[in-house]
Amino acid sequence: MSPNNRFSKYFVVPKTELFYIVFFITNFLFSQEQNVYHFTTDQGLPSNETYDIYQDTKGYIWIATDRGLSKYDGYNFKNFTTDHNLGDNTIFKFYEDRFGRVWFLSYNGKLSYYYNDQIFQPKTNLKHTTIGHILSIYVDKYETIWIGSSLGEFKAQFTHQDSLSISPTKEQYTLRQIDSNGYIYSGSYYRKKIKPRLFKNAFNIKLIDKHFYLTFLLTKKGKLKTNTSSDTIDSSYKRVNGATRKWLLHNEILFYSNSGSSLNFFDSKKKKFKTIKVSGENRFSSIPIIKNKNGFAFSDTNNRKFYPINLDSVSISHGKNTRNSITNIVTDSQNGIWTATLNSGIYYQPQSFIKTIPNKHYNYETIKELDGIDHLVLRTRESDILQYTKNRFEKIVDQPYNTIDGRLTNFRNKVVFYCIKDNGLKYLKEKRKVSPNNAMLPVRNVVTLNKEHYTLYNRLFVYMLGKNDSILLFKQFFSKDKNLMIRKIKSISYKNKSTLYIGTLEGLIELDESGKVIDLREQNPLFKTRIETIQRDKYGRNWAATKGKGVLLLHNGTVTNITTSQGLLGSICTQLYIGQKRVWVATENGLSGINLENINDIDNFTKKDGLISNQINAIHEFNNKVWVASDIGISYFDSDYYKKKYIPRIYIKDVLVENQQKNKDDFCIAPDENLLTINFLGISLRDHGDLVYQYRLRGLDSNWYTTKNPSVQYSTLPKGSYVFEVKTINHQGISSSSQTIQFSKKPHFWETITFSFLIAILTILSTIFFVNHRLKIIKRREFLKRRAIQAELKLLRSQMNPHFTFNAMNSIQYYIQQNNTNKALEFVHKFSKLIRLILQNTQKETITLGEEIEALTLYMNIEQERLKNNFQYTFNISKNINQNQVKIAPMLLQPYVENAIWHGIMNTPSGKGTIIINIYEENNRIICEIIDDGIGREASKRLQNNVKNSIGMSLLEERLSLINTSKVIKQTVEIFDILNSKKEICGTKVKLTL
Numbered sequence: 001m002s003p004n005n006r007f008s009k010y011f012v013v014p015k016t017e018l019f020y021i022v023f024f025i026t027n028f029l030f031s032q033e034q035n036v037y038h039f040t041t042d043q044g045l046p047s048n049e050t051y052d053i054y055q056d057t058k059g060y061i062w063i064a065t066d067r068g069l070s071k072y073d074g075y076n077f078k079n080f081t082t083d084h085n086l087g088d089n090t091i092f093k094f095y096e097d098r099f100g101r102v103w104f105l106s107y108n109g110k111l112s113y114y115y116n117d118q119i120f121q122p123k124t125n126l127k128h129t130t131i132g133h134i135l136s137i138y139v140d141k142y143e144t145i146w147i148g149s150s151l152g153e154f155k156a157q158f159t160h161q162d163s164l165s166i167s168p169t170k171e172q173y174t175l176r177q178i179d180s181n182g183y184i185y186s187g188s189y190y191r192k193k194i195k196p197r198l199f200k201n202a203f204n205i206k207l208i209d210k211h212f213y214l215t216f217l218l219t220k221k222g223k224l225k226t227n228t229s230s231d232t233i234d235s236s237y238k239r240v241n242g243a244t245r246k247w248l249l250h251n252e253i254l255f256y257s258n259s260g261s262s263l264n265f266f267d268s269k270k271k272k273f274k275t276i277k278v279s280g281e282n283r284f285s286s287i288p289i290i291k292n293k294n295g296f297a298f299s300d301t302n303n304r305k306f307y308p309i310n311l312d313s314v315s316i317s318h319g320k321n322t323r324n325s326i327t328n329i330v331t332d333s334q335n336g337i338w339t340a341t342l343n344s345g346i347y348y349q350p351q352s353f354i355k356t357i358p359n360k361h362y363n364y365e366t367i368k369e370l371d372g373i374d375h376l377v378l379r380t381r382e383s384d385i386l387q388y389t390k391n392r393f394e395k396i397v398d399q400p401y402n403t404i405d406g407r408l409t410n411f412r413n414k415v416v417f418y419c420i421k422d423n424g425l426k427y428l429k430e431k432r433k434v435s436p437n438n439a440m441l442p443v444r445n446v447v448t449l450n451k452e453h454y455t456l457y458n459r460l461f462v463y464m465l466g467k468n469d470s471i472l473l474f475k476q477f478f479s480k481d482k483n484l485m486i487r488k489i490k491s492i493s494y495k496n497k498s499t500l501y502i503g504t505l506e507g508l509i510e511l512d513e514s515g516k517v518i519d520l521r522e523q524n525p526l527f528k529t530r531i532e533t534i535q536r537d538k539y540g541r542n543w544a545a546t547k548g549k550g551v552l553l554l555h556n557g558t559v560t561n562i563t564t565s566q567g568l569l570g571s572i573c574t575q576l577y578i579g580q581k582r583v584w585v586a587t588e589n590g591l592s593g594i595n596l597e598n599i600n601d602i603d604n605f606t607k608k609d610g611l612i613s614n615q616i617n618a619i620h621e622f623n624n625k626v627w628v629a630s631d632i633g634i635s636y637f638d639s640d641y642y643k644k645k646y647i648p649r650i651y652i653k654d655v656l657v658e659n660q661q662k663n664k665d666d667f668c669i670a671p672d673e674n675l676l677t678i679n680f681l682g683i684s685l686r687d688h689g690d691l692v693y694q695y696r697l698r699g700l701d702s703n704w705y706t707t708k709n710p711s712v713q714y715s716t717l718p719k720g721s722y723v724f725e726v727k728t729i730n731h732q733g734i735s736s737s738s739q740t741i742q743f744s745k746k747p748h749f750w751e752t753i754t755f756s757f758l759i760a761i762l763t764i765l766s767t768i769f770f771v772n773h774r775l776k777i778i779k780r781r782e783f784l785k786r787r788a789i790q791a792e793l794k795l796l797r798s799q800m801n802p803h804f805t806f807n808a809m810n811s812i813q814y815y816i817q818q819n820n821t822n823k824a825l826e827f828v829h830k831f832s833k834l835i836r837l838i839l840q841n842t843q844k845e846t847i848t849l850g851e852e853i854e855a856l857t858l859y860m861n862i863e864q865e866r867l868k869n870n871f872q873y874t875f876n877i878s879k880n881i882n883q884n885q886v887k888i889a890p891m892l893l894q895p896y897v898e899n900a901i902w903h904g905i906m907n908t909p910s911g912k913g914t915i916i917i918n919i920y921e922e923n924n925r926i927i928c929e930i931i932d933d934g935i936g937r938e939a940s941k942r943l944q945n946n947v948k949n950s951i952g953m954s955l956l957e958e959r960l961s962l963i964n965t966s967k968v969i970k971q972t973v974e975i976f977d978i979l980n981s982k983k984e985i986c987g988t989k990v991k992l993t994l
Contacts, residue, residue: 035356035610037688040345044077045070050340054094055332056102059649059683063346064091069104071114073681075689085119087112087128097139105134109149111156111164117653122164124156131166152188190237202233334646334686350686352610353641358633362386362393367629370620371408371415376627377428378634379408385417385428396429411446411454418444425456449494449536459488464500464513473498473513491533493542501542501554503531508544508552526552526561537578537596545573551585553599560599567602567733568592577619580639584626586616591628603643608686608731611635648684648691650728650736655679655743662743669717669745676714682728682736694735695726719747811866827865834858841890849919849926850883856893860915863901870912871905873897878920886926888994889963893917895956896930896990904934904988907943925969928992936977936985 040048047065054062061072068081068089080086087110095103102114109128112121124131132151139145145156145164156166190202190213202215213233297309325342332338335351359365362378369379376388377396385397385408397417408428409416415428424442425434434446434456443456443463456463464473478489491503498513508527510518520527526549534544541555550563550571562568570587577584582593582603590606605628606614613630620627621639628635655662656677657669669676682691694704695712699722721744728736749755808831815824837855841847853875860873877883897915905913918929934940956973964970971994978987 035350035352035607035612037348038345039072039077039348043345044079045345046079046081048345049342050327050346051092051342052094052328053330053338053340053346054096054102055330055338056094056096057100058651059333059685061332061338061685062094062102063340064094064104066090072685073689074683074685074687074691075681080114080119085112085121087121093134093136095137095139098141099139099143101139103137103139105137107133109134111137111147120162122158122162124164124166126154126166188239190233190239192237200237202237204233332685334684335644336685348685350608350610353643354605354610354635354637356610356612356633356635358612359631361633366617366631367634368617369408370618370622370627370629371410372620372622373410373413373415376620376622377408377415378629379417383420407445409446411448412451416446445492447492447494449497453494453497455492455494455500457489457492462489462492462500462502462511474515476511476515476517490531491535493534493536495542495554496540501534501544503534503544505530507531508534524559526559532574533576535576535578537583539596543576543578543583545576545585547572547574551576551583551594562594562599562602566600567604568594569604569606575616575619577621579621579626584619584621584628586619586628588614590614591616591619593626604732606731608688608690609643610637645732645734646684646686646730647734648682648687648728648730648736650680650682650693650726650739652724652726652739652741653679653681655741664741667743669743671719671746671748671751673745674716676717677711678713678724678726678741679711680726680739681710682730684728684730687730690731692729693726694729695724698723698725717745719745719751808862808866827862830858830862830865834862838891844890846887847890848884849881849886849888852888852890852893853877853883855891856897856917859894860897860901867901867906871901871915872913873915873917876916876918876920881919881921881926888926889959892992892994893928893930896992900930900932900934900988900990903940903943904932904936907935907940908933926994928994930990930992931978931987933978933987936988937975938977938985 039045045063045065046069047067049066050063051066052062052064054064056062063070063072063077066089068079068086069091070077070079072078081089086106087104088106088108090107091104092107093105095105097103100115104112104114106112109131110121111124111134112119114120130151131147131154132149134147134149136148137145143158146169147154147156147166153169154166155169156164159165188204190204191199194200194217198217200215200217202213204213205211212229212231215228215230215233324344326339327342328340330338337347337349337351339347339349341347359367362380365384366381367378368381371377378386378388378393380386384395386393387396388394407418409425411425411427411434414430416425416434417428418424419426419433422433425444425446426432427434434443442458444458446454446456448454452466454465456465461475461477463475466473488505489502490505493501493503495501495510500511502509502511507521507529508531510520512518526546529549530547532545532547534542536542539555541553544552544554546552548571550561550568551573553560553562564571568585568587569592570589572588573585574588575584575586578596579593581597582595585592585594590604590609590611593603593605595601595603605611611628611630612633612635615630616628617631618629624639625636626639626641652664655664655667656675656679657667658673658675659677680693680695682693684691691708693707693710695707696702696704697714699720700714700717721742723740723742725738725740727738808827812824812827812831815821815827834855837851837858841851841855857875864871864873897917900915905911905915913933916929916931918927918931920927960971960973971992974991974993976989976991977985978989980986
């Protein structure tokens, strides 16, 4: 079976509402003077053989082809085949039910549908060969699925999410359709043979409240011979698979196209059958019926002709030739027209009130200037001047060679232009030039004020004249003024009758009738921008188009800068025209119209709105129309236009957490999940994906952010509840409604209230413990401090005991009695110095080792003199010990030396002995050894002064213990008995480790 025959036989009636077929055919298929987008396999379609186009309730466009189907979102085509669970790669029709499922009517009878971004192919209890080719489908409110196929009608119910129970109906209707009034109707086709190659036909029709059979007889040439209608037909009629696209029932009028050269209508209310013979036409072949918003049309796909139907008179228009075999035409929600063809893919034409004239109508030339009073006048890039009259272009001035200088200008209700041949401004269709009586250099441009005062100018000079052309008010030649650095004058406008604004390549300056030049560039940085054109409106305001700063509005000493932030399409403005209601501005992105009464009201026009091009060379208002010229043609529209605003749609497609998809309606982010990705999509078919998105995440930041990327990512969000909000904005600046999703991020355990409560309890307990512990430490410290003070006092008392002091005083008395004054003074000096050192050192926590040795040496010298030199002492100090850096407790060694003298040496039989003091470093510790050759510890204990000795030693131990309370590394003392070769005690050694 050929594709055309297969299409004609099994393609069912379209249900989508359409735009006017006649308008579309006339303006798109024939004249091609509308902006049309053509989509084929080159743009992503699976095939150029397309059968149907459908827009679902979300705004997506679906295209059925012979190689699968495609979904268009305004950006790209996403294709589906049997590899994606599609029932068949040949899809003829779409149907969307009330639950949002899009059903696909396949060639092979396998049902499949699209739901939640996935295609499902439910299992069925019947083989698809039993069902046949699916022609129609309808899902009622009870979710019963009614299937009309080439083998009859079936109904199905979901028994499971992926299973259908299907059974044939009693009526076995082939078609089930929904018309514009909501009627449900079905039909089956019957015929019986009455003569060779001649059949009598019957069509079984069932409405909600009616049921009848339409019988008719057609001749071999397709001419209706007889027709009747009845409630029944006899059994001689046999049911055939013939209810196809050639049948359509609408508002109880049956439309039927046969394979002859006539089209048939039957009014079931009036019970009248009408046949329309199309005279002069060839035999029809493969005639489907296409439904239109306001009527229908017969489409002869094989002969590529189109027959619009007039419903009021039940007649058809003359067939119109088409370039392609049209299979369906639909109108989308933005009134754009989509056309499916059998061999050339699909076409899309956005609805627009803008009409276009391609440049092929005037020899493919580029229009650079527009003007006109009685007629529209155009200047081409080659400087030919054309006149547009009665939809025709006529060349009225043929220039000798190419130039782009000069403008068409309205001067005193006449069009003037720069004539290259005559090197000056000339009146159109006249020989005379624009020139005052006195001789001047040739000029190219003119600007007027109130049609009286006018100024002639060229690139570097200006002549201002009054009402009387012979009166030259002033002239200025700017090339002589090197300070101004003016390279080229672009445009001039009147500030008032005596002052001019001059727009140049370098910016804006001012010139008055006295010839005084004011450099406005020094007053405002905006005036340093290149001025393309400047014009004065009826309110006395001047509008300047700049190349980079948008539009400048100058009035009464104030400057208003109109930019993209106010809605202007672009900042690079090349042309400007002041119309009756709007100032028209040519930008790099299209045309902007600024309302003269409200500059915040800006309408924008681009190719998406119907302009033939976004690149604009000239703008002009003529005959209540706005004319816009470009390199490839002219666009025009009524100056009293109404521009319909199209609201785009926005959808949040999916949400990914750590690249795992989440339920958009309800999800939480785990504490250890950090990467959140939100994908969204704006749909505006007129914009073809050229949309801007604004989004924010409430709970994190209330500011709106702008992007063109339909996806955002967040990482390491803190715990909390969030609302993500997104909207899209189209090229008209219209925003969609916002789409939101709510979610939360769970806290880590240490971020929960429970953890905070536990921490609070622990903090309180720790504080109590710390305070108590601190109080104990303070109390102990105070206790130890008191003990230390007591120990120091005891030590001081022990070192300055009455016995020592009394004996020292006796020694002094003895020297005095012996008249040994020098000795007495020396002794007094030593004694007083020792007392001073003891008093000084005991006030410090630590002293240097040198200070301790000095005090100890004084003490032993005094004891030597008192005891008549009965003992000797020796210091052995290691050289690597710095006595001025090593710190020790004051008077730490003296008590042990005193014990060595009084309890060791003095108790020997001879009362004489030696004390050796060794100080050295070992394992980073200071070692002090006090060695004597006295009687030893055991013998000393047996003597009468053992009680005093015991008290002294216990005092030393307590003091050392108090010192160690503030030390990390503890100080120790060890006492050893010295034994001779006979193991007899011959002395004592005290080892202090500091």
